[in-house]
Amino acid sequence: MNLHEQAWTAFEQGDYAQAEALFGTLPDPDSAFGLGYVLAFTGRFDEARHIYAELRMQARETPLEHIYLHQLGMVERMAGDWAAALARFEEESELIAGLGNPPLPVSANAYELGTIWQALGELEKARAFFEQAVDAGRTSGDLIALGCAERGLGDWHAAQNKSVRAREHWQAAQAAFAQAEDEKAMREIEQRLA
Template sequence: MRLLKEEFTQAFELFDKGYLVEAEVLYRECLSKISDTNSDEYLQGLHGLGYVKVALHRFDEARSHYNELIKIALSNEDKVNHCIAIHQLGMVERMAEKFDEALKLFQSEADFLEKYKIESALNWSANFYERGYVNLKMKNLKKAEQLMEESLHYAKKSGDDICIGCAYRGFGEIYQAKGNDVLEKQSFQNAKKAFERASDNLAIKEIDMLLRK
């Protein structure tokens, strides 16, 4: 089991560095070693493989993995993984530019958080961010800004620099769409500082690209 944990870590590091095909192969190898499909290890592997499929824009395969996660979570009455899988499925639809479907899934996630009184600031920040970002893509800038405000509020409450960076990056893109150069640059710079604190090199590179536009 210790070896499997190390392989999962290696697979994530490959993904984080952009070696997507290599990460996919390693995640598949890890999953093939796990006989108990209800185990935390199997769920971790499915989550990881789903991330890789999204990054590779193989959306149908990603949907399949996250729907399997939802099915397992439902059978185990596992509220945490059920919520995460709904969120990830929403991200698949957002990246596939199926924005109406993405919004339905993120609203479903918000309803789930409300219903089961899941008060995680991290979960709420991510949910508001995604709803804000989808509204940005749909050109609903006022709604996007309102939702991103909520995302930043919960991000700061959680103390998680990745969430803080994402919210500020969202604001940067909203202000970019509104043509407000000053607030756009300020937001991207705030995002970069947060990602630097989190040592998220890929996110830092993305912000540098946005700042150069």
């Protein structure tokens, strides 16, 4: 296992100090991307914003720009700034459309928009985005994207007290995460199902 893989393993196991130390020793953009995750998950949002803004500037007007914009939106969501997160994800949606709406980025973006609209109380908008995320996730073949989308739609149904539908979507999420061997995500779904 190389240092980059060790860093991601530490992150996934919740050993943020170790992940930060490892990502900090690696000079490539992928390591900066990982370090931004660590900073966001440890509540150091300004530092995470700085990293992703820098990566976005380096990727300006390339097919990668939307990825860093997505990360900026994620940081704003984690920081609880729903308006800033919404602005980032709506801008990302425009960049994705300019790329021909490939299903994987569409799924990830729609999932985030669903999460934000649900937090803002716009329940029908949220549901529409979660459904779009599921459809695009299936089309993409990416199991993590599909699992996240199904989890989001399950959470939406749970918030409407539709427990049977929520369980159906959570079980679909669990199956996708199991196939992807994402143990952390599987544990989150098990907690919901319990």
